[in-house]
Amino acid sequence: MAATLTIDCRKTFPGRFTAAAQLVLPLDPPRVLILFGPSGSGKTTLLRCLAGLEWPDEGRIQFGSTTWIDAAANVRLSPQARRIGYMPQDYALFPTHTVAGNIAYGLSDLPPAARQERIRELIALLQLQGLEQAKPTQLSGGQQQRVALARAIARRPQLLLLDEPLSALDAPTRVKLCGELRVLLTQQAIPAIVVTHDWAEALTLGDIIAVMNAGQVLQVGSPQEVFSRPANAEVAKIVGIETVVQGHVVANDNGLATVSVNGMRLKGLGADVSGSAVYVCIRAEDVLLEQAGSGITSARNHLSGHVTEVVPQGVLVTVTVDCGFPLRAVITRGAREELGLEIGSVVTAAIKAGAVHLVPRSV
Amino acid sequence: MNWIAIAVTFELALLTAAVLLIVGLPIAYWLTFSKWRWKFIVESVVALPLVLPPTVLGFYILVAIGPHSPIGRFYSDVVGHPLPFTFEGLLLASILYSLPFAVQPFAAAFAQVDHRLIEASWTLGVSKLKTFFRLIAPLSMAGLITGAVLSFAHTLGEFGVVLMVGGNIEGETRTVSIDIYDEVQALNYAGAAKTALLLLAVSYGVLLLVYAMNRKVWAVWPQH
Numbered sequence: 001m002a003a004t005l006t007i008d009c010r011k012t013f014p015g016r017f018t019a020a021a022q023l024v025l026p027l028d029p030p031r032v033l034i035l036f037g038p039s040g041s042g043k044t045t046l047l048r049c050l051a052g053l054e055w056p057d058e059g060r061i062q063f064g065s066t067t068w069i070d071a072a073a074n075v076r077l078s079p080q081a082r083r084i085g086y087m088p089q090d091y092a093l094f095p096t097h098t099v100a101g102n103i104a105y106g107l108s109d110l111p112p113a114a115r116q117e118r119i120r121e122l123i124a125l126l127q128l129q130g131l132e133q134a135k136p137t138q139l140s141g142g143q144q145q146r147v148a149l150a151r152a153i154a155r156r157p158q159l160l161l162l163d164e165p166l167s168a169l170d171a172p173t174r175v176k177l178c179g180e181l182r183v184l185l186t187q188q189a190i191p192a193i194v195v196t197h198d199w200a201e202a203l204t205l206g207d208i209i210a211v212m213n214a215g216q217v218l219q220v221g222s223p224q225e226v227f228s229r230p231a232n233a234e235v236a237k238i239v240g241i242e243t244v245v246q247g248h249v250v251a252n253d254n255g256l257a258t259v260s261v262n263g264m265r266l267k268g269l270g271a272d273v274s275g276s277a278v279y280v281c282i283r284a285e286d287v288l289l290e291q292a293g294s295g296i297t298s299a300r301n302h303l304s305g306h307v308t309e310v311v312p313q314g315v316l317v318t319v320t321v322d323c324g325f326p327l328r329a330v331i332t333r334g335a336r337e338e339l340g341l342e343i344g345s346v347v348t349a350a351i352k353a354g355a356v357h358l359v360p361r362s363v
Numbered sequence: 364m365n366w367i368a369i370a371v372t373f374e375l376a377l378l379t380a381a382v383l384l385i386v387g388l389p390i391a392y393w394l395t396f397s398k399w400r401w402k403f404i405v406e407s408v409v410a411l412p413l414v415l416p417p418t419v420l421g422f423y424i425l426v427a428i429g430p431h432s433p434i435g436r437f438y439s440d441v442v443g444h445p446l447p448f449t450f451e452g453l454l455l456a457s458i459l460y461s462l463p464f465a466v467q468p469f470a471a472a473f474a475q476v477d478h479r480l481i482e483a484s485w486t487l488g489v490s491k492l493k494t495f496f497r498l499i500a501p502l503s504m505a506g507l508i509t510g511a512v513l514s515f516a517h518t519l520g521e522f523g524v525v526l527m528v529g530g531n532i533e534g535e536t537r538t539v540s541i542d543i544y545d546e547v548q549a550l551n552y553a554g555a556a557k558t559a560l561l562l563l564a565v566s567y568g569v570l571l572l573v574y575a576m577n578r579k580v581w582a583v584w585p586q587h
Contacts, residue, residue: 051482051486052485052486053482053485053486078485079482079485079486080485080486080488080489080490082486083488084486085486086482086483086486088479088482088483090479092477092479092480092482092483094480094483094484094498095480095502096498096501096502105484105487105489105497106487106488106489108489108493109488151487154487155487155488
């Protein structure tokens, strides 16, 4: 049997809700599991239970052959004994220690020479050269994040737990560091669980996504599965991106990228689309449907296809158009009647380049 | 000035502060981090010397270490002489009397330490004890110094407890405050004034140190 991390636990928050999580994460090969959901959905609580900083009322957490928590058998493995790398949301760098001191903090078991060598490795890996003797308060947000990551992976943990690793950063830094973090997670080959509420981060970093709300895990699956085929309306509302398809960047002209999706060409914006493999993400409300062959608009993308599905939801209708890939659009009932949309109707979907979000993905 | 009394007083105050620095830390740690619901009972006991008249505290200590109590009998069996009216007995009384002056600043400083830092240390495999010495103590340094200095200063000036437990034995239990009282009783106001001034100056100096440290007046100095 392949080693897995098996989570099955419940914790009651009096007056709020009972959080319950059942998840299985295969550990070999190492994957990145994303806990995705709005704030207050219980993501951080679950992560803290995994770190040994909070205790569920019932259930168990089993890491490979080691039991971390078993409420029934009264087993509670301390955080010290779990060999994890935990990075809280605000990094919690030790203000009394330098950058090197923070990174070395958990390495006191190593002989001094090996410890110095490990610090050098991590400083180089996370591009912190020259900052070894700086105190955390002297660092930028991005540098602090890197120090916290270095400290978390310094002991070569068997599981990495990252709580909103990028949320404390400004937008441009976040996009840059998100890409770096993905490379780091792949390089280090450590199973990781990452909490986030940002769908672009979830798509970039995750191999598996668990969508959470009000303490419940609603759906678990690959990023594309969860985003394109949400299990129910609640998941759809939380993820908020109706079309997610895989594509390849074929050209990039000053940030306006041309992407090929199943042979179709799309123009989209990607601030940092360095690799060629991307997720193409389009919100249903950003898609305009027009009668085939009508006039020119400012939208950069005109895709014709035929309607495969029409789902009325109140005053709105969600229409799926097959234009080489399934594209979802949400329009009003009046618009549907005017266009005379039925299953099989031929339409053109217009999407502005700015509404086509490109998120790098690992191949 | 009675230099013997001054020496006894400083020795007593230094030893009291040193013992409280060792004994007070685990008590303060427990008071800060324990989630036991009856914790307030222990908190109240630790704070009792703040409100109890020194004579009452001294009376109970005297009874507790006297020859009729098991503790007193055990001590005199082991050491060979009884505990009351000795320097050791006085030290024990001073430690109990100054306990809140050490424990409360310690506990207040520990409570100021961001719990997330402590948790981060634990997840890095560092035990609770090592986390205390490597993280909590350095971050609480101002509170630790405050507690030690306050218990030192408080012991310098104690009177009622000394009189009850220590008595007035030259070179053994006669402290500065007892000496001042004796001088005044003997109508030697000049001698009393000198000793009183010394005590005033030392006490004021010590408090200046504590308050300045807690206001971080030295924060304008460069860090290196």
